[in-house]
Amino acid sequence: MTPKIELHLHLEGAAPPAFIRGLAAEKHIDISGIFDAQGHYSYTDFWHFLKVYEAATSVLTSPEDYARLTTAVLEESAASGVIYTEAFLSPDFCGGRDVAAWRDYLAAIREAAARVEAQGGPILRAIVTPIRHFGPDKAREAALCAAETAGEFVVGLGLAGDEKTGTPKDYAYSFDMAREAGLHLTCHAGEWGGPESVRDALHDLRVERIGHGVRAIEDLALVDELAEAGVVLECCPGSNVALGLYPDWRRHPIGKLYDRGVKVTVSTDDPPFFHTTMTREFDRLAEALDWDDGVFHTLNRTAAEAAFCDEGTRKRLIERLGS
Numbered sequence: 001m002t003p004k005i006e007l008h009l010h011l012e013g014a015a016p017p018a019f020i021r022g023l024a025a026e027k028h029i030d031i032s033g034i035f036d037a038q039g040h041y042s043y044t045d046f047w048h049f050l051k052v053y054e055a056a057t058s059v060l061t062s063p064e065d066y067a068r069l070t071t072a073v074l075e076e077s078a079a080s081g082v083i084y085t086e087a088f089l090s091p092d093f094c095g096g097r098d099v100a101a102w103r104d105y106l107a108a109i110r111e112a113a114a115r116v117e118a119q120g121g122p123i124l125r126a127i128v129t130p131i132r133h134f135g136p137d138k139a140r141e142a143a144l145c146a147a148e149t150a151g152e153f154v155v156g157l158g159l160a161g162d163e164k165t166g167t168p169k170d171y172a173y174s175f176d177m178a179r180e181a182g183l184h185l186t187c188h189a190g191e192w193g194g195p196e197s198v199r200d201a202l203h204d205l206r207v208e209r210i211g212h213g214v215r216a217i218e219d220l221a222l223v224d225e226l227a228e229a230g231v232v233l234e235c236c237p238g239s240n241v242a243l244g245l246y247p248d249w250r251r252h253p254i255g256k257l258y259d260r261g262v263k264v265t266v267s268t269d270d271p272p273f274f275h276t277t278m279t280r281e282f283d284r285l286a287e288a289l290d291w292d293d294g295v296f297h298t299l300n301r302t303a304a305e306a307a308f309c310d311e312g313t314r315k316r317l318i319e320r321l322g323s
C-alpha cells in the first residue's frame with residue numbers, strides 16, 4: 001500500500017459513528033438525532049455539519065475518552081497506509097480551555113498515540129485549533145493552551161469552524177502568541193470564503209499553510225502568489241464534494257492548482273462524515289484526474305516537507321516514502 005501523510009484531520013471529526021454511539025450509550029446521552037437510518041452521521045449543509053459535529057463531540061468528556069478516540073482514529077488511518085498524521089485538537093472540547101485540564105487531555109492523547117506508533121501505526125502530531133465561531137476571546141484562551149504546551153507533540157496553531165464568522169485579523173493576537181511560542185501556523189480559508197479569505201489569512205495571520213484554500217482558483221494572481229511563496233494547501237477534495245462545494249471530483253480545482261505550481265497535499269478532514277478515507281481520496285483522484293504514482297509521490301513528499309514536526313521526524317518520513 002502507498003504510504004501516506006495526512007496534514008488535515010479533525011480528531012473528533014474522525015470518530016467512527018459506532019464509537020460515538022457506544023460512548024453515548026455508556027453515558028446515557030441521547031444523540032440519536034445526529035445519525036441516519038444506516039447509522040451514519042446525518043447533516044444537511046456545512047453549518048448543520050458543525051452542529052452535528054459539536055453534538056457528537058459532547059459525548060467526549062474525559063481524557064480517557066480522548067485516549068480511546070485517538071486509538072480508534074489512528075487504527076483507521078493505519079488501515080489506509082497513513083504513516084504520519086497531524087490532527088486538530090481543540091482546548092474548547094478538551095477541558096474547556098483550562099490549561100491544567102488541557103494538559104491532562106494532551107497527556108492521555110499522546111500516550112495513546114505513542115502506543116499505536118510503537119505497534120507500527122502512524123506518528124501523531126497535534127495542531128491546536130480554536131473554533132472561529134466561538135469568537136476571538138475564546139480563541140485567545142485556546143491559543144494560550146497551545147503556547148503553554150508547544151513542543152515536540154503540539155506543533156502548530158490552526159483555526160477551524162465557521163469561516164464566515166469575523167475575519168482572520170480578529171484572530172491575529174492568537175496567531176501572534178502562537179508564533180512567539182515557536183508554533184507553526186495554518187488556518188482554514190478559501191473553502192466557504194472566497195480568494196480574499198486566503199489573502200487575509202496569509203497577510204494578516206502570516207500562516208505557512210492554508211486549510212483547504214481551493215477557492216484561490218477563482219483569482220489566478222493569488223494562485224501565482226501561492227505558488228511563488230510556496231504556501232502549502234491542505235486540500236480535502238472528498239470533504240469539498242460531500243459538502244457540495246464542487247459537484248464532482250472532476251470539477252474539483254486541485255488538479256488545476258497543482259498544474260499551476262501550487263504545493264498541494266491531500267487529507268480527509270472528517271472522514272466518516274464525508275464517507276472517505278485516505279485510500280479513497282487517492283483512488284478517486286487517480287480516477288478523476290488520471291494521476292499516476294509519480295503525482296501521488298510528489299503530494300506525499302510535499303506533505304512531508306510541509307509537516308510541522310521536528311527535522312528528525314521529517315527525515316524519517318522522507319525515508320519511508322522512498323524515491
Ligand code: HPA
Binds near residue numbers: 160161
Ligand atoms: N471545517 C471547519 N471546521 C471544522 C471542520 C471542518 O471540516 N471539522 C470540524 N470543525
Ligand code: ZN
Binds near residue numbers: 160188211
Ligand atoms: Zn478542516
